[in-house]
Amino acid sequence: MMTPSPFGRVVAYTPITYFKNSMHRCYSTFMSTFVTQNDIIYRNNIDVRCKRDIFFYTVLNVDNYKYFLPYITDSKITEKTERYLKANLQMENILFKEKYNSLIHFSFPKTITVSSLDTNLFHHLITEWIITEKTGCINVDFYINFRLKNNIYHNFMHMYIKELGKKILYSFIRESRANSLKNVDSLLRSLIKK
Incomplete structure (x- = not known):
């Protein structure tokens, strides 16, 4: 004009x-x-040469996550029952350092479902493990679905979910192979009992 x-x-x-x-x-x-507001999802179905109870123990043994899982710097089981565990975890990377509580439901020896409880980090977090016995190996169906509350964190994780999901899964596989040298039966019983 x-x-x-x-x-x-x-x-x-x-x-x-x-x-x-x-x-x-x-x-x-x-x-x-x-900027995406979609859920971040990763799924992998893989055959693993490992005994089912050893892999199950490895996933349930939250106290050891801090030693082998990427970005987990602290982990502790706070409550045990015969059907679920509660745990506190701390997740840390170059962008953030956050603590969150998890509820781990399990049905030995086949399924483990993890969800976040009260947290400032997640809108929701669901992780599922389905472990099936096969001849000479087990089949592990690993699924993770989450949405972070902070958009910057969320978009960062959205870009790297395939790499991160693979790192998480293969960290559990390596740890379960290391656990195969231990007497997991007694360790698993002590982990599941109150």
């Missing part, structure tokens, strides 16, 4: 609504391209 100025010159100006609309469009494009 053109209007004369008090100094005798013609000045062109652009209405503010133009900038608002163009800024909104840029922001929407940015949001739809880089």
Whole structure:
């Protein structure tokens, strides 16, 4: 739009609504391209040469997560029953350091389901392990689904979920192979009992 100025010159100006609309469009494009609100999901089904009870023990032994799982810097079982465990975990990477509580339901020797309880980190967290006996090995169906409350953390994790999911799964496989040298039967009984 053109209007004369008090100094005798013609000045062109652009209405503010133009900038608002163009800024909104840029922001929407940015949001739809880089910011996602979708759940982060990883699933892998793999055959593992390991005994089922050893792998089951490895997944249930939350106290040892801090020694072998990526980004877990502290882990402790706080309550035990015959059907579930409660645990406190601390997750840390270059972006954040957060603690959260987990509820671990299990049905020996086949399924383990983990969910987050009260947490500032997750909207929700669900991890499922289904362990099936096969000839000469076991089949592990690993599934993780979560959404982080912080958008920056969420988008960072969304970009790396395939790599992170694979790291988590293979960390459990390596740890279960190390546990195969231990007397897991007595360890598992002590872990499941109150």
